Amino acid sequence: MNFYDFLTVVGKVFLKFLRATGNIAIFLFRSLLTGLTPPYYWKQIAIQTIQIGYYSLPVVGLTALFTGMAMTLQCYDGFSNFTSEGAIPSVVMIAMTRELGPVLASLMVAGRLGASMTAEIGTMKVTEQIDALSSLSVNPYKYLVFPRIITGTLLMPFLVFIDDIIGILGGYLVGVYHLGFNSANYIHNTFVSMSAWDVCSGLIKGAAFGFVICLMGCYQGFSSTKGAEGVGRSTTNSVVSSSIIILLLDGILTFVLF
Amino acid sequence: MYVIEVNNLTKSFGSNKVITGVSLKLKKGTSYVIIGGSGSGKSVLLKSIIGILKPTSGSVKINGNELTNLNQKDRDKLMLKCGILFQGGALFDSLTVADNIGFGLVYGFGFSKKQAREIAIEKLHDVNLKDDVLEKYPSELSGGMQKRVALARAIATSPDIIFFDEPTTGLDPITSGMINELIVKFTKEMGISALSITHDINSLKHISDRVGLLFGGKIIWEGDNKDLWTTDNPYVKQFVTGSLVGPFTA
Ligand SMILES: Nc1ncnc2c1ncn2[C@@H]1O[C@H](COP(=O)(O)OP(=O)(O)OP(=O)(O)O)[C@@H](O)[C@H]1O
Ligand SMILES: [Mg+2]
Secondary structure: OHHHHHHHHHHHHHHHHHHOOOOOHHHHHHHHHOOOOOOOOHHHHHHHHHHHHOOOOHHHHHHHHHHHHHHHHHHHHHHHHOOOHHHHHHHHHHHHHHHHHHHHHHHHHHHHHHHHHHHHHHHHOOOOOOOOHHHOOOOOHHHHHHHHHHHHHHHHHHHHHHHHHHHHHHHHHHHHOOOOOOOHHHHHHHEEEEEEEHHHHHHHHHHOOOOOOHHHHHHEEEEEEEOOHHHHHHHHHHHHHHHHHHHHHEEEEEEOOO | EEEEEEEEEEEEEEOOOEEEEEEEEEEEEEEEEEEEEOOOOOHHHHHHHHHHOOOEEEEEEEEEEEEEEEEEEHHHHHOEEEEEEEEEEEOOOOOOHHHHHHHHHHHHHHOOHHHHHHHHHHHHHOOOEEEEEEEOOOOHHHHHHHHHHHHHHHHHHOOOEEEOOOOOOOOOOHHHHHHHHHHHHHHHHHEEEEEEEEHHHHHHHOOOOOOEEEEOOEEEEEEEHHHHHHOOHHHHHHHHHOOOOOOOOO
């Protein structure tokens, strides 16, 4: 491959990226514009609240519990070499609230919720249900997209908060019942170094990630092409793209917030 | 008085020119039926006329309003006067039959759920279904039942214009006959205008006042119901007889 071909490929990829970004921006703008004007579809918001908030709890909780446990074990392994086991509770706390809580919860939700969102909307798209919505004078962006994006953005911090609590609890369980920490000491060490910002920054990240998951989930669904294969491809795209954006954004946000 | 006037409409997907120039007029209270081979672009034409697909060029007037000039609000208002049956039914999977039929009434006209339900029951009877399907989900119904629920949804808002994409496909002859009766009743008794697509010659015979044959992206033949059986046009002849010899090649 000569240099010219190389430039062509780079240019093509870059243009494709720009086009996708533009499309997503227009998509978002449309959804917000229609969604923010009355009438509001409260029922859709309520349904999404249950879908996003409630049904994501088990998977988020499980991930958090085991991450917290493993985290504590690993730290113990390393820290005991320097007889600094006392730092474990606060390290686990900081790791959970600032990083692992928001990122892992969001990746799990991207897999569970983002995928099902894309599959659902994609199926609606290819079976003309979205056309049917407009034909019944209901704007599909307002009815399908806006409620998902808004609830996703508002509820993800809540999931992250639960994730934080369960993760720290997992660490506590391993610390006290397996590694023999004193319970009162462990709790004290966890909270003594905790700042509100640790938790808040994680919640802000959560909101941003929730937004990304739902935006990409809906966008990919709307871009589905005909056939089961089309919907399948969109679903994969949705999970992969939102996961990558979450990780990228996590880096950027960490840089900005701290 | 024409309720729909389509002038030189074209629609392409990328380089695929599906509709290359269609003009047609639908008189108030009459039924226009589009026929044509599978894949000839009938559904695309219908969707372009109602604006679900954006026409590449050309003009569509509904009730005298140029569609492309309307803002979203006026478009929505106009849509409320139209009842659309999609070829695949397009029922909302996540809603029950009752909610599907009542959808336009609740969201478009602000009816209460209870009022919408009463109308839904009435429309279900119109399409020969019983109340016991009301609480079922579309996936629990047979293909023909889904089609009929979709029909009920299309007529629930008492539209002035109905657009039916293959209303009788997949139905048994008796139910088909009933749906044909219903469409005739709409146009002859209730003054509703209908633009439909069909493959079903029996249905064509009953419901059409005027017929257009779509071929190669154009309406290559247009005529009244009675002309269908007497015309010398080889395309129409082949279409109504279902013969294997003629200009259509499978
Ligand atoms: N959304 C779309 N994007 C790209 N091409 C499309 C789209 N919809 C339809 N087409 C193409 O337009 C052509 C006509 O399709 P259409 O569905 O209108 O056929 P039809 O006459 O309704 O056929 P049938 O009788 O089988 O329903 C096909 O070649 C199809 O591939
Ligand atoms: Mg069709």
